[in-house]
Amino acid sequence: MGTSRRWIFAVVGVVAVAAMIFRPGFPLSVSQETRHVFDLIDSLDSNSVVMISFDHEASSLPEVGPLGTAIVDHCFRKGIRIVGLALFSEGTAAGYELINRRASAAGKTYGTEWIYLGFRPQYTSAILGMGEDLGEVFSRDYEGHSLAESPLGSRIHNYRDIALVISVADGSMPTYWVEYAQARYNVKIAAALTAVMVTSYIPYLESHQLTGIVAGLRGAAEYEQLLSAPGAGSRGMDAQSAIHALIAVLIVAGNIQAWRKRRSQTGRGTNQ
Amino acid sequence: MNLLETTTTALLTLAIYSFLAGDNPFYKFAEHLLVGLTIGYTLVITLKSVIWPQAIIPMGRGEMPGLVPLILGCLILLRLVPRWAGWSRISLALVVGGGAGVAIPAMLKARVLDQMAATANGVTSWAGWIILIGVLATLTYFVFTRAHRGAWGTSARIGRYFMMVFFGATFAYTVMSRVALLIGRLEFLMGDWLGILRS
Incomplete structure (x- = not known):
């Protein structure tokens, strides 16, 4: 590994640490996409049910954790019921911990105001199965209670009882939600994504196959701003902006250096 | 913790x-x-x-x-035993056949037909026209049975520019994503572990 690359890592680290300690408070505007998801959830009736699927790996938690937290907080604040599940095994415990923590903070009761279904492999059959009979796919919830005996669990039979599905994802799972749940059962799907996935899902948003997208740490910060409740997303935005500015400067500097090098090589070739 | x-x-x-x-x-x-x-x-x-x-x-x-899928699952494990590995093909055939049968119509509708309809119906705005031109120009770039010369070559070059914009945006979002992961870890190290961050 080259010495210059190590210097770049070191400078990025120093800038990130300095921005997190001193917090310069860079301004943040709310994007149309994030506001749309916020308005969508805000427009739901207080008694409606939102399904949140944690379709991500543990390594993506720093990015999707703040997003999931903001959305769960918004749902609980509105009195919306939450049905959690995971179609990625690594998202199972992370999703349960997240909703459980926010439910405790909001004073919400398990079984009546939220439930967690747990993990099912083979996402295709799980998504399709829930469209027919949710009880056939999940007869018991993550805590082992019978779904039929749970006040909230007994209320939901299929997607007709779900106002919105939100896939908290770091990969291609929202595509499968679109293919098997939206296209077949006409349920509204929104995606809370890692930033790296945004360009893959914009076409689905443009075609209205996805109802909304909120993405990355920036999306979390915007959502927290709309909730007037700064959290992990807002705390990270100063460092994110500072590092982006640094990387932009490094890219420009790298291009100038490459251009000068090429120019001097061309000049030497002409002289010879 | x-x-x-x-x-x-x-x-x-x-x-x-x-x-x-x-x-x-x-x-x-x-x-x-x-x-x-x-x-x-x-x-x-x-x-x-x-x-x-x-x-x-x-x-x-x-x-x-529940016994049926359990047996089929166990058959897949027989791949580990070379002598009985052939038995795993029964389960794999079911997975591949069933999976393809379910996936092909669903993918064709959601990824091709609905996207085509949205592209065609979107020409009521400037953004819709730009998307339509981008799609057509990019498609011409991927036609390799015709030389990229003349008007066809110009269209292919425009398609390449559209793709370069896409790659640039994707790279920028990738940087954003990786930086977010670094920030998450730094927040843990400096906040939860060392306790030197203001909450």
Whole structure:
């Protein structure tokens, strides 16, 4: 590994640490996409049910954790019921911990105001199965209670009882939600994504196959701003902006250096 | 998390980041631990959430439908025994055949037909026209049976510019994503572990 690359890592680290300690408070505007998801959830009736699927790996938690937290907080604040599940095994415990923590903070009761279904492999059959009979796919919830005996669990039979599905994802799972749940059962799907996935899902948003997208740490910060409740997303935005500015400067500097090098090589070739 | 858990997590984070200074035994240890834990965790979650409640417990009550997928799953494991590996093809044939049957119409509708309809119907605005031109120009770039010369070549070049914009945007979002992961770890190290961050 080259010495210059190590210097770049070191400078990025120093800038990130300095921005997190001193917090310069860079301004943040709310994007149309994030506001749309916020308005969508805000427009739901207080008694409606939102399904949140944690379709991500543990390594993506720093990015999707703040997003999931903001959305769960918004749902609980509105009195919306939450049905959690995971179609990625690594998202199972992370999703349960997240909703459980926010439910405790909001004073919400398990079984009546939220439930967690747990993990099912083979996402295709799980998504399709829930469209027919949710009880056939999940007869018991993550805590082992019978779904039929749970006040909230007994209320939901299929997607007709779900106002919105939100896939908290770091990969291609929202595509499968679109293919098997939206296209077949006409349920509204929104995606809370890692930033790296945004360009893959914009076409689905443009075609209205996805109802909304909120993405990355920036999306979390915007959502927290709309909730007037700064959290992990807002705390990270100063460092994110500072590092982006640094990387932009490094890219420009790298291009100038490459251009000068090429120019001097061309000049030497002409002289010879 | 208590102090022991926080310190263990912090040391493992530092072990992974030590790779930035070069490959070393601390990084190797943390990497192997991560791989092992991920496999173990997936195995336990699958046993606890699927095999036990969906197959074993119903069979204990005399309900046998869970036996069929359990046997088919066990057949796949026979791939590990070269002499009986052929038996795994029964399960794989079902997975591939069923999977393709379900996936092909769904993918064709959601990824091709609905996208085509949205592209065609979107020409009521400037953005819609730009999308339509981008799609057509990019498609001409991928026609390799005709030389990229003249008007066709111009269209292919425009398509290449559209793709370059897409790659640039994707790269920028990738940087944003990776920076967010770094910030998450730094917040843990400086906040939860060292306690030097304001909340």
